[in-house]
Amino acid sequence: MPGRKKQAKKVSGIARLRARINKIDQAVLDLINQRAQVATGIGRLKQRNADRVYLPSREEEIFDRLENLNKGPFPRDSIKPVFREIISACRSLERSLKVAYLGPEATFTHIASREQFGHKTAFLPEQSVKDVFERVEKGEADFGVVPVENSTEGVVAHTLDMFLDSNLQISAEVILGIHHCLLSKLGSVERVRRIYSHSQALAQCRTWLRRNLPNVPVLDAASTSEAARLAARDKTAAAIASAYAAEYYGLGILARNIEDLRNNYTRFFVVGKRGGERTGRDLTMVMFSLKDEPGVLYRSLAAFAKRRINLTKIESRPLKGKAWEYIFFVELEGHIEDRKVEEALSELERTCVFVRVLGSFPKTRRISQEVMV
16 A cells, blocks of 8 residues: 555656646747747838848857856757747748758758758758759749868868859858768668768768778769668668668668767858858858969968958869969958958959959857757
């Protein structure tokens, strides 16, 4: 009898706590709906004033404020994923955004797009970076998401090259932690007879493959998502792809985090018709071509050095149709509306054949991780 009373008391205690959770959940839901009503009002004002529906700077401001206000025990790193979806749903009441990305579905670019815009967005997979740019240029998509560099394999040259012929601006950046998995319908690694993956993913997992599957042939696929699709159809094969691809294609995960370097990140640009608004914590990307003179690059960069403007990246690309002539891409800390940035660019123009600002955008302080939803 004492045991039954103790068990009944325990069940009664759980029931009371669950009843409290139900009341809290209802209060949270009521507040979310209140937020949605206010967001709808803001949406009407935006339409009247022809303002932008999506402002990366405003969303970063919301995430920063809430993370600083959080007193726990709710995890700080869970605030952005939760509120990203709330914001995405509220934004869809104004107008559903269309976002083109380098596809197909379940690629890391798809994951980065979901991380940036939330699920209440119309995502449009494209076969190439060029197709993403063209969708946005034609107004068939509001924004595009494209990879620009990986911490292991370096810059994605084709993305930079697109800015030579496009007037699109960089609106935001997304930095995604890249974690590769070995996916298959097989029950064990030992049964794998071939592996599919994209060349970049294979390059990032060379050491793991050499140690664990040295004699298994590796076949190149158009994307990690395509590799997962092939593995889903091939009963003897595995794929190197994301955990999300496993969920999407119904595959099991034989091994997780098989990338050679743990700090493996890919950076993506969000491109649109306009750059980002000034936040005080911004980056600006500039493209320019120089006259063929001794010391001209040194003199050009001096425009930034004398104003103590930090350059975070310098890349060069061949100028199409002109042998041994180059375009330089420079990323710097600051916004195009900052006075010292304006002055530096004015000085830069005096030593260049041409200068073009590719966009100012908020500098992200968060490394997004793949979240299964």
